[in-house]
Amino acid sequence: MSRLRRMEFDGLIVGGGGAGMRASLQLAQSGLRTAVLSKVFPTRSHTVSAQGGITCAIGSDDPDDDWRWHMYDTVKGSDYIGDQDAIEYMCSVGPQAVFELEHMGLPFSRTETGRIYQRPFGGQSKNFGKGGQASRTCAAEDRTGHALLHTLYQSNLRVGTTFLSEWFAVDLVTNADGAVVGVVAIEIESGEVVFIQSRATILATGGAGRIYASTTNALMNTGDGVGMALRVGVPVQDIEMWQFHPTGIHGAGVLVTEGCRGEGGYLINADGERFMERYAPTAKDLAGRDVVARSMILELLDGRGAGPDKDHVLLKLDHLGADVLNARLPGILELSRTFAHVDPITEPIPVVPTCHYMMGGIATNVDGQALTQDADGQDVAVEGLYAVGEVACVSVHGANRLGGNSLLDLVVFGRATGIHIEEVMRQGVSYREPGEDDLDRATARLNRWDQSSTGEGVAELKRELQNTMQVNFGVFRTEEHMLAGIETLKDLRRRIGAAHLPDKSRAFNTARLEALELDNLLEVAEATAVVAEGRRESRGAHARDDYQERDDENWLCHSLYFPADRRVAKRGVNFAPKTMEAFQPMERSY
Amino acid sequence: MALVTNVTSFGRTGLSDFVLQRVTALVLGAYGLCLVGFFATTDVSHTSLAAFLGGTLMQWFSTAAIVALAVHAWIGMWTVGTDYIRQHAFGAGLGGSAFGLRLVYQFGCVAAIVVYMAWSLTIIWGLA
Amino acid sequence: MKVSIYRFDPDADEKARMQDVEVELPEGRDLMVLDVLELAKSRDPSIAYRRSCREGVCGSDGMNINGKNGLACITPVSEAARGGKLVLRPLPGLPVIRDLVVDMSAFFRQYERVKPYLINDAPPPAEERLQSPEDRAKLDGLYECILCACCSTSCPSFWWNPDKFVGPAGLLQAYRFLADSRDTATTERLAELEDPFSVFRCRGIMNCVNACPRGLNPTRAIGKIRSMLLTEAT
Secondary structure, three states, X not given: OOOOEEEEEEEEEEXXXXXXXXXXXXXXXXXXXXXXXXXXXXXXXXXXXOOOOEEOOOOOOOOOOOHHHHHHHHHHHOXXXXXXXXXXXXXXXXXXXXXXXXXXOXXXXXXXXXXXXEEEEEEEEOOOOOOOEEEEEEOOOOOHHHHHHHHHHHHHHHHOOEEEEOEEEEXXXXXXXXXXXXXXXXXXXXXXXXXXXXXXXXXXXXXXXXXXXXXXXXXXXXXXXXXXXXXXXXXXXXXXXEEEEEEEEOOOOOEOOOHHHHOOOEEEOOOOOOOHHHHOXXXXXXXXXXXXXHHHHHHHHOOOOEOOOOOEEEEEOHHHHHHHHHHHOHHHHHHHHHHHOOOOOOOOEEEEEEEEEEOOEEEEOOOOEEEEEOOOOOEEEEEEEEEOHHHEEOOOOXXXXXXXXXHHHHHHHHHHHHHHHHHHHHHOOOOOOOOHHHHHHHHHHHHHHHHOOOOOOHHHHHHHHHHHHHHHOOOEEOHHHHHHHHHHHHHHHHHHHOOOOOOOOOOOOHHHHHHHHHHHHHHHHHHHHHHHHHOOOOEOOEEEOOOOOOOHHHHOEEEEEEOOOOEEEEEEOOOOOOOOOOOOOOOOOO | OOOOOOHHHOOOOHHHHHHHHHHHHHHHHHHXXXXXXHHHXXXXXXXXXXXXXXXXXXXXXXXXXXXXXXXXXXHHHHHHHHHHOOHHHHOOOHHHOHHHHHHHHHHHHHHHHHHHHHHHHHHHHHOO | OXXXXXXXXXXXXXXXXXXXXXXXXXXXXXXXXXXXXXXXXXXXXOOOOOOOOOOOOOOOOEEEEOOEEEXXXXXXXXXXXXXXXXXXXXXXXXXXXXXOEEOOHHHHXXXXXXXXOOOOOOOOOOOOOOOXXXXXXXXXXXXXXXXXXXXXXXXXXXXXXXXXXXXXXXHHHHHHHHOOOOOOOHHHHHHOOOOOOOOOOOOOOOHHHHHOOOOOOHHHHHHHHHHHHHHHHO
């Protein structure tokens, strides 16, 4: 298919969110030809919706704060399947990465002494869990993600990064050796299909919350990177681990930051009881997100939900007073008024646990290199492929992410991957040439849709997929439901493979994009389903009725899902941080 | 160096235009008040008006007002022209483009302003 | 409910047309305009528009809703509809790519022109640069811009001179950096704005303030830039 137009870059970043643009900044600064390909204008990426902040031991709130305490919290939060070398790297390099953001101009909120304002978030402690609640989340009001994303975009403008804005990556192009040589992408405005060749391809496509019917995620969070990786046989790790955020606005799914509870808000049931005191006597409303979400569901199941259908609980903020709310949580006031029709200054916000974050993703090392396993189960890097941010699984979040660690993950590993690629390029990497077949393979599914003439429509199939995931793979999981879900997904795979795209026009054809996204949703959903059924224990966000206990003997490990044969393999968790003793698994209570 | 220049702005800055518009408006306002005062307090006839405007002080004041009006009008008309006589509205206008049409318009404005200014100055300094 | 949508496909249509789509609204719920569009699109998948976060922070779905620019995702149908009808057009003043999707490059060019990044070439400290809460408060109402273009495309001066007048969105960001106590390029920034077009084409009619879905006030920021230019010159 040599008739495809061809472009070349040293570094091609697919995805213009926080992770992608932090990586591109690093590459462009060092003079490499760098392009960010994004299906939306970069500042529309989902990082923009992050509210509460970026957790990091910068010692502003408490001068004695220690990144090792942050590391301890993160390891515990992960329910011990976060890789400790990666967590150590993130927590220790974090302050540097955050200060760099400040130097770029990020408008952090400030303390009286002029330092960055830090607020308490869930799962945070001092002195390895023994020193009480910490305030470690650096915030720009409740718009930290917006401030961060715009700052990174602006910095990229300054260093001259090339933006392929409103381009859609269809598939990775791999050569005969299995190395990634670039991507096939659509320029959305014209509909032109282009082969973009790169010496390093970095997936930074974010999450896939849209596999669920109810999610805090943007409409475009369809797991495109996961889909692309799986289609070329790259496995995904811990994909069964989906975080349900305790406070999504009931009905709308819009996120209400954990910072609300950090600032002193708390959850109440229909009786007005602060029920988290029963489930997590010490941390209460600031327990891990998985713990809070499960507690909320148990309240609902016990009939103590609020509202006519007893289907939500309430987040109470009015006791904080209008001044604090206006100063610290102005965005939440707006969102609540718009989407819940309540004013938090006087009334509580109706909330339910809502799908929020994909802990799993493409397994990578600290340098962002995508990993797979050889026949002996040893890690091997996928040549030419990197992953950063939510699409990656480094893994710093393990089975449950702590609030505020997502933005930190983005900037620390975006930066680390950039630094690594700079180094690799200095040593010399040449462009790898694809064969004709390789390009044909990467355009195959696009051609399939474009040549479809009959079949079901995309919207209905998507709705069915989302409902299947919502019903069968939610906060609590049972064998029976999961098996039923897997069967439905098998059927959906057949039907989606025969679905129809009626609109074949070229210019800004969003119907075509939604069809291509549906393929990706299916890949993520099926991987989630198969691995969730396979992990026979409860850990972090993965809670099973039939295996209610954590099983460290068999499952203190990552899952690795291989798409070719739908196989679930195991991969060891790293317990070897470089500068300290590892934290050993303990019972996890808050 | 300003990012945007225009051949017909004669190198002025937006700031100087902004200030000139306001200063000339003040002069015109004061002059207007002065005339209103005259009309309100005097039995108006050609003789009384000629006597009023023919005083040396008033001759200079009138000159200032006429120059202010010319400046004010030029900045205003130039702005209107650069707003409305645009390629997307007029495409290939006179002389091949909106640019040509705008030049014609601006020449017309300048000519009118100069003629009116000269005429009124002649009248003012011809009194007494 | 009847929804009238501006349709134009450059490959198929000579001229744009309005298409009426009948959409059934669920009882008892006040939908957002975006929800209605999604319903219309499930009827006719060929309708093109941008959307993403569906909560008013990404800035994708700026459009002209019954004559007023706004974000579809946070505009309730009950507020927007007139006579039980919703009329959706692309943002005015920019070239239409397809349907409700406009070419925003002129808008972004003006944003880029104001050097929308912090300039401070002094070597940064090992930690963060300090900034008092008072100085930080000067950035409120400025940094929250989501670049949706609702303001600039409601501004006649921007319609006339999109290549020369920075427009309300760009000027809001210009002032965001002028107002930042950490930025040291004030003089250079002002020098680039003093020509007759960049700032001074603002006539203060405040359409931008009226249109901004975030409740920001570009006119005030422009006034402050003018004051800074005056102060700088005297």
